[in-house]
Amino acid sequence: MSERDSGSSGRAKPAQRAQAAGDAPFGAFVRKPVERAKAPGPANVDSGGATMRAETVESWPDDAVEVAAIVDAYGLKGWVKVAAHADAGRGGDALLSAKRWWLMKGHERTSAPALQAKIHSDSIVAHLGGVTDRDEALALRGTRVYICRSDFPVLEADEFYWVDLLGLDVVNLTGLALGKVADMIDNGAHSVLRIEYPDTGKDGKPVTGERLIPFVGVFVKTVDQAAKQIVVDWEADY
Numbered sequence: 001m002s003e004r005d006s007g008s009s010g011r012a013k014p015a016q017r018a019q020a021a022g023d024a025p026f027g028a029f030v031r032k033p034v035e036r037a038k039a040p041g042p043a044n045v046d047s048g049g050a051t052m053r054a055e056t057v058e059s060w061p062d063d064a065v066e067v068a069a070i071v072d073a074y075g076l077k078g079w080v081k082v083a084a085h086a087d088a089g090r091g092g093d094a095l096l097s098a099k100r101w102w103l104m105k106g107h108e109r110t111s112a113p114a115l116q117a118k119i120h121s122d123s124i125v126a127h128l129g130g131v132t133d134r135d136e137a138l139a140l141r142g143t144r145v146y147i148c149r150s151d152f153p154v155l156e157a158d159e160f161y162w163v164d165l166l167g168l169d170v171v172n173l174t175g176l177a178l179g180k181v182a183d184m185i186d187n188g189a190h191s192v193l194r195i196e197y198p199d200t201g202k203d204g205k206p207v208t209g210e211r212l213i214p215f216v217g218v219f220v221k222t223v224d225q226a227a228k229q230i231v232v233d234w235e236a237d238y
Contacts, residue, residue: 029091029161052130055102055109063149064102065163067094070145073137074125080137082117082124082145091152091161095124098151105143160223162191170195170213170230173221178211178236191215193230211238 084092179197199209
């Protein structure tokens with residue numbers, strides 16, 4: 001299974017799990033094995049207000065997905081350097097297209113218009129509204145960046161964001177339930193479904209079992225997000 005190539009030199013780090021707090025490539029996507037080359041989108045420009053604003057739990061978007069963290073200042077004019085949890089070719093391009101970034105540092109929540117965002121070397125750099133100098137940019141180090149799921153770029157019919165696969169039921173070709181997708185793993189070559197299911201331990205007590213199924217066309221036959229189900233060619237005793 002190939003990943004989309006958007007021209008970015010960065011790659012999601014191997015073995016990251018999609019539910020690791022503050023560390024996971026939620027924006028990454030997987031695709032069924034049809035190779036398509038895509039050019040990166042242009043840097044975004046926000047035409048709305050250019051100031052940062054305070055947010056609350058109530059004003060926080062229901063579909064906010066963590067996609068990156070601010071790691072440093074970039075230059076002298078308020079730009080920040082961002083480490084995306086997925087590179088721009090694998091879902092990190094949400095950072096390039098979203099007009100507003102939702103920011104969390106500790107318990108403090110804010111949001112800011114993304115005036116500009118672009119790929120720079122192996123990271124993304126951005127200029128956020130209300131951040132005018134290097135000191136203000138440095139103060140944002142350690143901030144977690146969220147994007148509304150509705151702002152993610154639209155994928156092809158055979159492409160899927162990891163965040164949309166979490167929680168789906170997995171059944172095999174005979175209809176046997178294999179469990180639910182608990183998270184995703186990137187092993188460098190392809191993505192892997194990590195599936196959890198109820199099981200019984202040697203002591204007779206209930207435990208949580210785990211299955212790992214490569215997200216490649218030979219095993220994954222259909223993904224029906226409407227039905228919340230993935231059909232795989234896989235047996236329970238594999």
